[in-house]
Each structure stands twice: as structure tokens, then as C-alpha cells.
Amino acid sequence: MTALAATQKSNVKTALMAGAIAIGMVGMGFAAVPLYRIFCQVTGFGGTTMRVSEAQAATVQAVSKTVVVRFDANQRGLPWEFKPERPTDTVSIGARDMSVFIAKNLSDQPVTGTATFNVTPAQAGKYFNKIQCFCFTEQTLKAGEQIRMPVLYYVDPKIMTDPDTKDIEEITLSYTFYPVDQPGQGS
Known part of the structure; x- marks a missing residue:
């Protein structure tokens, strides 16, 4: 494998990881409100x-x-x-x-x-x-x-x-x- 091919493979891997993290963060954003509500109802918090x-x-x-x-x-x-x-x-x-x-x-x-x-x-x-x-x-x-x-x-x-x-x-x-x-x- 050439140096250029290795760099491209590394860049694709990094881009996929960044995309997965971004999708995970958006998912956590949507889940935060119901999870917080459940937490408060179970613990009496706030x-x-x-x-x-x-x-x-x-x-x-x-x-x-x-x-x-x-x-x-x-x-x-x-x-x-x-x-x-x-x-x-x-x-x-x-x-x-x-x-x-x-x-x-x-x-x-x-x-x-x-x-x-x-x-x-x-x-x-x-x-x-x-x-x-x-x-x-x-x-x-x-x-x-x-x-x-x-x-x-x-x-x-x-x-x-x-x-x-x-x-x-x-x-x-x-x-x-x-x-x-x-x-x-x-x-």
C-alpha cells in the first residue's frame, strides 16, 4: 500500500468516526429530555x-x-x-x-x-x-x-x-x- 493510499484510508476512517460521534451526539440530545424527566421522577430531583x-x-x-x-x-x-x-x-x-x-x-x-x-x-x-x-x-x-x-x-x-x-x-x-x-x- 502506498503512502497516499494509507493516508486516504486513515482520512476515511477518521471521517466515519467523526460522523458516528456526531450522530450519537444528536441522538443523545433527543434522549436527554425524556431521560432527565425519568431521572427526576425516580429520584424526586428538583x-x-x-x-x-x-x-x-x-x-x-x-x-x-x-x-x-x-x-x-x-x-x-x-x-x-x-x-x-x-x-x-x-x-x-x-x-x-x-x-x-x-x-x-x-x-x-x-x-x-x-x-x-x-x-x-x-x-x-x-x-x-x-x-x-x-x-x-x-x-x-x-x-x-x-x-x-x-x-x-x-x-x-x-x-x-x-x-x-x-x-x-x-x-x-x-x-x-x-x-x-x-x-x-x-x-
Whole structure:
């Protein structure tokens, strides 16, 4: 093999490796968001709450210690009024409780929104368990419609044994509704 042929073979090999790396980086870019979301849901990182089934919740025993849960409601870019029915609730740790949020479409046309949520302090996220929540699905409100949206939840008693969370006396559950682009609607 001549020196020129060896150089060309080396260049082709380098180009193929660079192309493979570029394709891998693009793939990782697309996978990053769902992988991060899964990571947050599994660990409670960044105040992400945990989602549990009714059967899982039924195995948890309430204790006598209580915690104050504050509810925060926001909307971004929606013609909605959105608020908690009660701004706070004192709950027994481990006991199932329900909070209700009220949303009203102030426009003259149907509007669909989706809610994001978080818990503060962030360390409490992995102990804040939702059984049912309006935030698991998109919500469509007809023109002028007002609805009550429940959240069924409990605070896991393990919060009391974690050195980072055992002294927490107040948790804030915050929701922000964003518009969902629907086919045939403007952006």
C-alpha cells in the first residue's frame, strides 16, 4: 500500500468516526429530555413529585406528625383564572389527602392546557406522592367553563427519617399551566 493510499484510508476512517460521534451526539440530545424527566421522577430531583398507584398508597400508614402543605397556582399564556380552593392544608404524614384547584376559561373559545409541577423544598419532592392529579393529562376548558380539579396525595413517612428532610414543617406544591397547541388553533 502506498503512502497516499494509507493516508486516504486513515482520512476515511477518521471521517466515519467523526460522523458516528456526531450522530450519537444528536441522538443523545433527543434522549436527554425524556431521560432527565425519568431521572427526576425516580429520584424526586428538583422537587419532582413521585407518582404512585392507589394500591401503593393503601400500604402506607399515617403517623401523628403533621406538615403544612401550601398550594401555589400559576398560568403562562392562557386566558385562564387558576387558583387553589384552599391556600394551605395541615396533613398527617402518611395520610391520604385531597386538594382542589379551580380553573376557569376566561376566553370565548375552548382552550387546552397542561400543567407542570414541583415541590419546595426540593428535598421533599421524593416524599410527596401523588395518587391522582389533573397534571397527568391535558385539560380542555370550553369557553367560560369553570372546573374543579382534584389532587389526591400523601407525604411519605420516610421524610421523617431522612436527615435532609426530617425537620421540614412546610411543603409547597406549585403548578403552572401552559397552553397546548391544538391542530387548527393558532400558536
